[in-house]
Amino acid sequence: MKKYRIFGRVRIYELLILFAIINVSSLFFMFVQSFQFRVIHFLLLTISLVFAIYYFFSYITSENKRVKKQIFEDELLGLYYSSDNFNHQEADVLTKMSGGSRTSKKLSSNVISYFDTYNSDSQLAFAEVFGSDSVIYDYSKKAKKKLQRKYQISPYIYRKSKNGIYDISYEYFQLFRSSEQQFKWTLEVLRIFDGDRQSCREFDLIRLYNFSRIITHINLFGNNESIYKYKFLEYLVVFYYKAVKISKVSLGCLSLPEICRRLIDIWIGSL
Helix, strand or coil: CCCCEECCCEEHHHHHHHHHHHHHHHHHHCCCCCHHHHHHHHHHHHHHHHHHHHHHHHHHCCCCHHHHHHHHHHHHCCCEEECCCCCCCHHHHHCCCCCEEECCCCCCHHHHHHCCCCCHHHHHHHHHHHCCCCHHHCCCHHHHHHHHHHHCCCECCCCECCCCCECCCHHHHHHHHHCCCHHHHHHHHHHHCCCCCCCCCCCCHHHHHHHHHHHHHHHHHCCCHHHHCHHHHHHHHHHHHHHHCCCHHHHHHCCHHHHHHHHHHHHHHCC
16 A cells, blocks of 8 residues: 555555644644634545545455556566567477566565465466456556556567467466465466367467476476376366367368477477
């Protein structure tokens, strides 16, 4: 709440201090007999009371979406930006990730420690922070302008397939490397970026690319005992079958040599 700004400029914390001063000052000015002064002071106290009530119900007793969004932006934006650098990890090269670079900013310990707990609340937050509706994938003019003004960079552009499946973000993989719940969040991110199976049952290359990048990070940075147990592999193999499953319709759009070449490239990248 100390950082949240209204109208893009005024910190709400500063308004709280201002209205606190008005309320305290009323104790000292209550003996002033001037009618005009009393009217002005009464109006200020009334405005202060209205603000206090609004603040209580809008920012304390319920979650405020604008506050949450600004927190997400402060934590997530400015980690990566678009550039001509293609010096990616091997799996990212083979899956043809866009050019980009990493800034000196890192995912904060606040985010990492929060997602070290796995429950219904953290699941919902995970979908908001790293899912396809995250601020990470917001490329609107307003978002670009804000990023340019605050960090002097352009956003890293993640691909989106015709089925609405995005590339899993580098921001998520920063969390994965430090998380104590690698087992849980790996399956959760695969579920989120699997797409709606009711509307996109056909083969999707981005889905396959995402699975490959996930496997690469498990091989390189997997450090939880749970990911080496049969239960994790039992769940993981389901997403593998979904990623490589090609219907007759999709098969007709790709030549057999092309399919083989892509699968081999991705398999090599995951080693």
